[in-house]
Amino acid sequence: MKSLTSPIQSAMPSPLFLWRFKVVLFLAWGFICCKVGWDSVMRMDANLQNIFIYEAFLYYNPLLLVTMMVWLWGVNLWIFSQSSVSYAKVFDLDQNHLTHKEIWKCSTWMTIIVPTSMTAYLYLYSHGEVSLAASQPVLLYIFVAIVLIFPFDIFYLSSRFFFLRTMWRIAFPLQPITFPDFFLADIFTSMSKVFSDLERSVCRMVNKQVATIAWLEADSVCGSHSIAIPMVLVLPYLWRLLQCLRQYKDTKERTCLFNALKYSTAFPVIFLSALKYHVFPEKWISLYRPLWLLSSVVNSLYSFYWDITRDWDLSNFSRIFKFNKPSLVSNLFYGRKWLYFWVIGSNFLLRCSWTYKLSAHLRHNYLTVFTITALEMFRRFQWVFFRVENEWNKMTRSGVQLTEIPREEDKLLGADNHQV
Structure with missing residues (x-):
C-alpha cells in the first residue's frame, strides 16, 4: 500500500530536529554574547573595568534574576x-492560564533579550559610543514596561492582566486576601534585592548617570x-505584613498576627544595616552592628x-504529592525521606x-550578593512545591467540591490562541 504522506509533509523537518536546531542556535548565540562582552571589557582601562562592570551589573542584574525566577516557575x-496537585484550582485560574511550555517560551525570549542588551551596552561603551551605550538599558526597561502594560490582546493579555x-x-x-495575593507577595519578599536594584537603576537613568562615573559623585x-x-x-515585607493584618480583620485568627510578627522582624535587619552610612563608625561597631546581628x-x-x-x-516526613504516571521525577521524589x-x-x-542580602552595608560585594540572591530564588523554588501542596491538601480536606481537571497535555493552548 502506498504511503498517504504527501511529499511536502515528508520533506518537513521533524519536531526533534527543530528542537535540536533551536538549542544549537541558542548555545551559539550565548557563546557570541560571552565572547563579545569579554572582549569589550578587556578593551577598557584597567582602573575603569571594575567600576564599569559594577554599574553594568546593576542595570542588568534585576532582569537576569527575574528571568531565572520565570524559568524556575516553569x-x-x-x-x-x-502530579495530582491541581495548581489551577489552588490559584483559581481559568482555562486560558499559561502552562509550563508557555512560561518557558517567555523565559527563553527574556534569556535572549536581556544578555543581548547587556552585550551591546559593553560593546558600545568600550568602542567609544557612550551615548548609544547609555541608551541600551533605558530602552530595555522601557520595552519591558510596555510589554507588561500593553492593553491589546497580544503577549498573553489575560495572564498579564491577572499578574x-x-x-x-x-x-x-483593600479586599479580602486570596491565595494568589499572599503567594505572590511571599515571592516578592525573595525579590526585595531586585526591587532595590531596579530603584537604583531607574534613579540613575532619571538623573542621566548611565554609562558615566558621575554617579560616584551623587552617592546620596x-x-x-x-x-x-x-x-x-522593606516594601515587600510591609505588603505582606498588611496582608496578614487584613486577614486577621476578616478571620479573627491569631495565627495571622504571629505571621505579621514574622514579617516585621525583617524591618530591624534592613534599617539597622542602613544606619552604617548615617552614624559614626565607632557607634556602628559598638551599638548598631550587634543589634543588627x-x-x-x-x-x-x-x-x-x-x-x-x-x-x-511538615508534621511528619511522609507527605509528598503523587504523580500521575511513573517518570524520572516520581522515581526521584515520591516518598523519599x-x-x-x-x-x-x-x-x-x-x-x-x-x-x-537584606543588609545595605554589604551590597558592594555585588557578586556575592548576586549569588546569595540567586540561591534565595532557588530556596523559594523549593518552597513553592510544599506550599502549594499544603494548600491543595487543605482544600481537599475541607470538602471543597473539585471538578475533574484535564491533564496539561490535553489542554495545552495552541499557537492560535496567543500571539507572541
Missing part, C-alpha cells in the same frame, strides 16, 4: 502538571547613602520555623544567608 508548573491585578491587590490590600541620590534603598527593601538571627530562625511548621506543615532532610537543611542555611 519548572514548578511542569512538575505540578505531572498586574494581583500586584495591585498586594500593594493595596542613587547610591549607598540613599534612604530609598532600605525603603524599597541579633535581629538577623531572630528573623532567620522565626522565618525558618514558620516555613516548616506553617507554610509546609532524603528529600525532606535536603529541603529543611538547605532552607535553614539559605534563610540565614538571606539576611546578608
Whole structure:
C-alpha cells in the first residue's frame, strides 16, 4: 500500500530536529554574547573595568534574576502538571492560564533579550559610543514596561492582566486576601534585592548617570547613602505584613498576627544595616552592628520555623504529592525521606544567608550578593512545591467540591490562541 504522506509533509523537518536546531542556535548565540562582552571589557582601562562592570551589573542584574525566577516557575508548573496537585484550582485560574511550555517560551525570549542588551551596552561603551551605550538599558526597561502594560490582546493579555491585578491587590490590600495575593507577595519578599536594584537603576537613568562615573559623585541620590534603598527593601515585607493584618480583620485568627510578627522582624535587619552610612563608625561597631546581628538571627530562625511548621506543615516526613504516571521525577521524589532532610537543611542555611542580602552595608560585594540572591530564588523554588501542596491538601480536606481537571497535555493552548 502506498504511503498517504504527501511529499511536502515528508520533506518537513521533524519536531526533534527543530528542537535540536533551536538549542544549537541558542548555545551559539550565548557563546557570541560571552565572547563579545569579554572582549569589550578587556578593551577598557584597567582602573575603569571594575567600576564599569559594577554599574553594568546593576542595570542588568534585576532582569537576569527575574528571568531565572520565570524559568524556575516553569519548572514548578511542569512538575505540578505531572502530579495530582491541581495548581489551577489552588490559584483559581481559568482555562486560558499559561502552562509550563508557555512560561518557558517567555523565559527563553527574556534569556535572549536581556544578555543581548547587556552585550551591546559593553560593546558600545568600550568602542567609544557612550551615548548609544547609555541608551541600551533605558530602552530595555522601557520595552519591558510596555510589554507588561500593553492593553491589546497580544503577549498573553489575560495572564498579564491577572499578574498586574494581583500586584495591585498586594500593594493595596483593600479586599479580602486570596491565595494568589499572599503567594505572590511571599515571592516578592525573595525579590526585595531586585526591587532595590531596579530603584537604583531607574534613579540613575532619571538623573542621566548611565554609562558615566558621575554617579560616584551623587552617592546620596542613587547610591549607598540613599534612604530609598532600605525603603524599597522593606516594601515587600510591609505588603505582606498588611496582608496578614487584613486577614486577621476578616478571620479573627491569631495565627495571622504571629505571621505579621514574622514579617516585621525583617524591618530591624534592613534599617539597622542602613544606619552604617548615617552614624559614626565607632557607634556602628559598638551599638548598631550587634543589634543588627541579633535581629538577623531572630528573623532567620522565626522565618525558618514558620516555613516548616506553617507554610509546609511538615508534621511528619511522609507527605509528598503523587504523580500521575511513573517518570524520572516520581522515581526521584515520591516518598523519599532524603528529600525532606535536603529541603529543611538547605532552607535553614539559605534563610540565614538571606539576611546578608537584606543588609545595605554589604551590597558592594555585588557578586556575592548576586549569588546569595540567586540561591534565595532557588530556596523559594523549593518552597513553592510544599506550599502549594499544603494548600491543595487543605482544600481537599475541607470538602471543597473539585471538578475533574484535564491533564496539561490535553489542554495545552495552541499557537492560535496567543500571539507572541
